[in-house]
Amino acid sequence: MLHESVFRTEELPVGDRFEAWTERLGRTHAPMELDSDRAADYRGHQRLIGLGDVTIWPATFDQLVFRRTPKLVRQSDPEVYHLSLLHRGVGAASWGREHIAYEVGDIHTNCSSRAYEIATGSEPVSIVGIEVPRTLVALPARSADRVIGSRISGREGLGALLAQFLGQLAADTSPYGPSDAPRLGNVVTDLVTALFAHALDAESQLTPETHSRALTLRIKDFIRRHLGDQDLTPARVAAAHHISRSYLYRLFQAEGIAVSSYIRDRRLAGARRDLADPALSALPVHAVAARWGFPRAAEFSRAFRTAYGVTPGAFRDQARCGEDGSAGGGPGAN
Template identity: 65%
Template sequence: MGRTHAPMHLSSDRTTDYRGYQRVIALGGATVWPATFDPLVFHRTPKLVRQSDPELFHLSLLRSGDGAASWDTQQVAYKVGDFHVNSSSRAYEISTGTTPVSIVGLEIPRAAVGLPANRANRVVGRQISGREGMGALLAGLLVQLASDTSSYQAGDARRLGRIVTDLVTAVFAHTLDAEPEMPPETHARTLTLSVKSFIQQHLSEPGLTPASIAAAHHISRSHLYRLFRDEGLTVASYIRGQRLDRTHQDLVDPRLRALPVHAIAARWGYPRPGDFTRAFRTAYGITPSELRHQALNEATVDGMHSGVDAVRMTPPGAATDH
């Protein structure tokens, strides 16, 4: 860590048996790094800032443990579910508690945040909750990225980086009550992500409609249609695609083999089996029952887990994950 682009001094009272784990997930200009480590003190001095300043914002979502940070006379304590926001341009000291800590870290260039620099810098040191509002939306995305990158393709990395950066801008703006200062395109992308998250949380409800989605976000239906049209989608096609993807996952899951096909359909918003079968066959070229039969046969031959992977319609790629 002392030889990185933003070097720090590290110290711990467990030097004889120190344990830590870290992954680095590169998303274009943004970097996500899940980590778990024993008690530690991070110290970035004014001399180290002068030595190398890549002008980055660093956010850490605390998943377990506790910690505190200090900048000059300012001190902030953090608990599970909080975001700690830092800047490579400032000297600081961060210390964790007496038990191991798990975080999901995020680094983004300061220039990528769509707010005036003098305002964005004011977020450093703020206590931002990842349990509600805009912070919860960002936290949910980071946790999902950190838990499994296997469903993403390499080309998704840069697009995911833009989404993460837009969400950080939105979180900063919300924290500063500066939403009008966000670029219109950032506001639109953030709103679209919020709408998609809402849809995924309500897929099981047959009454999920453009009208109910628009009302939940206090926008008109025409505004909602425009958000999806800008991505080459319709609201209905997005809902249908998400529902069919969830039913596909359930049908090939050997743990759900005893659950009837019609129950899986109803579970994801298809109360009429006939409608579900037609939509599924149109999307995948196979009926739900045929897919399940194929999946069970593959599981018998190749083993349960390999069988599940073998019947995927589109083999998953992976985001850039080191």
């Protein structure tokens, strides 16, 4: 399981809550001055998830003003980029004469090396924060710094891809072990780098390795969204991303799997979840198969038995009897 710590102000005496929250966020990002009209009885909840050098932190908290002053920057600078995906509430940030407002679905960016002031609305806000060392973002520092302060959409494109990844990871960290942490941190770093480069319209500045990782993530997301399409083939995937099939094969070979195997395994994993779902118990096995891109029942049955050691029908019977109620795991679980 990933290393994770949880902090709740409600577990502290009322008079200590706001000071403890200030200290917690100062250690999470960088020392800041915090103010709140709820300071007398402050409510804040944060999960801190370590991914090697990268940290993500889902949090919900009362109205708050963050100030990172020039003096604090001079005194202590961990040199990290911060991103916040706003799930609930509103916020606004200022850097001197620059002022930007944020709403649900937006991604806010800032940097510990710059002074800023950020204020949330009167209602509690929910975010997923990211802390990434500046040295890990594979763009020239001068270029990457131009993104700071931008309002980036988390509803489309690379912003949506980052938001989906964060949402899945924050929802359940139990499938991952400690050795997965740095690899997941690399994924976050690559997505942040690609997002910054896209915001700059400068993907050509990406290192080849980071560009390949970001492209592979986009391709995997495309595959997941089209698993039910019977014509989802390597040729179609390559065409959708304007690359050759040979280049597509090389991208997946770097991950130790063939693209056709990745598609098959994701389909089988989806079908397995549906077969174990009591809400879908009336759906015939062949309909489940078709739903996941297997038009021929016999082919689906052979593939399922090869992957899981049991026929689809027998697996469904086991799930009904409670002998194997788990719908997770198996091929394509990552």
